[in-house]
Amino acid sequence: MARSIALLRLPLPSLLLLGTLALLLWGQCNNNDPDAPACCGERVVRIDSLAALLPGAPPVLYLTLGLRNDDPDNVKIESAYGALLFRGQYWSDLNKVQSREIIIPAKKERLVSMAFPLTDSLACDPDLLRRLQQALARGTAGDSTLVLELSVNVSLKNQNGYLQDSGQEFPLPPMRSATQPAQARKAQ
Numbered sequence: 001m002a003r004s005i006a007l008l009r010l011p012l013p014s015l016l017l018l019g020t021l022a023l024l025l026w027g028q029c030n031n032n033d034p035d036a037p038a039c040c041g042e043r044v045v046r047i048d049s050l051a052a053l054l055p056g057a058p059p060v061l062y063l064t065l066g067l068r069n070d071d072p073d074n075v076k077i078e079s080a081y082g083a084l085l086f087r088g089q090y091w092s093d094l095n096k097v098q099s100r101e102i103i104i105p106a107k108k109e110r111l112v113s114m115a116f117p118l119t120d121s122l123a124c125d126p127d128l129l130r131r132l133q134q135a136l137a138r139g140t141a142g143d144s145t146l147v148l149e150l151s152v153n154v155s156l157k158n159q160n161g162y163l164q165d166s167g168q169e170f171p172l173p174p175m176r177s178a179t180q181p182a183q184a185r186k187a188q
Contacts (some may be wrong), residue, residue, distance in 0.1 A: 019031055040075060040104070041068040042152050045111060047136055047175035050118075058123045061092065061116045061136075067152065069104040075154045077102040077112075082150035085169070086132055086143075092116040140171035148172055 048062040061084060069075045077100075084091040104110045122129045135143040151167035 001185055027173075039069070039071050039156070040067070040152065040154055041070065042168050042170065044148055044150075044172055046173055047139075048113070050133060050136060050175065052123065056123055057140075058120050059118050059129065061118055062116050063116065063148070065112050065114055065150070066109050067102070067104055067112055068109040069106060071156065072106050072148060073156065075104050075156055076108055077104065078153040078155050080112075080114065080150070082114075082116065082148055082151045082167075084118065085147050085149055086147070087145045090119075091122070091132065092118050136172070136175040139174035142174065146172055 039175045043066045045064040045066045048064055050059050050061050065080075067077060082092070102110065102112060118132075119122065135146045140146050147169040149167055149169050
């Protein structure tokens with residue numbers, strides 16, 4: 001009872017502000033639009049390799065991503081971009097957009113290869129590159145500071161809509177070894 005009396009003593013502008021905040025929070029929590037598309041999901045399937053095109057050049061991280069379409073219609077990937085985070089630093093260009101027209105059929109997942117050019121400092125400092133290679137060999141499970149920040153923007157075909165993913169962090173699996181037998185690679 002004492003709390004309700006205290007609320008009544010608040011000035012009118014404070015009560016209006018409090019009420020508006022409560023409505024906004026209630027609307028955010030109850031935003032279950034049945035017409036909203038189920039849309040998409042992303043995952044890192046595997047790290048394919050870390051290689052430099054030329055000796056002394058910055059390395060490129062090659063990944064295979066699984067892009068999933070949960071919508072009943074085809075979706076088109078407008079752009080995808082990301083950054084490798086390791087030990088609290090960005091190790092690639094977040095703004096390097098990978099723009100290829102990729103259609104993902106309804107209710108399917110498509111595997112897509114992506115390349116992330118890494119920083120110039122890795123080419124100059126072999127010790128940094130060696131530490132990154134060791135972390136990639138173990139993946140996020142072996143080094144919790146290693147993650148991929150990824151954003152995927154899609155265009156919804158039949159709803160004339162466009163969804164922009166704000167980006168999220170994904171754990172990385174251990175990088176597959178070039179010396180693995182062919183049978184082990186097929187099992188992955």
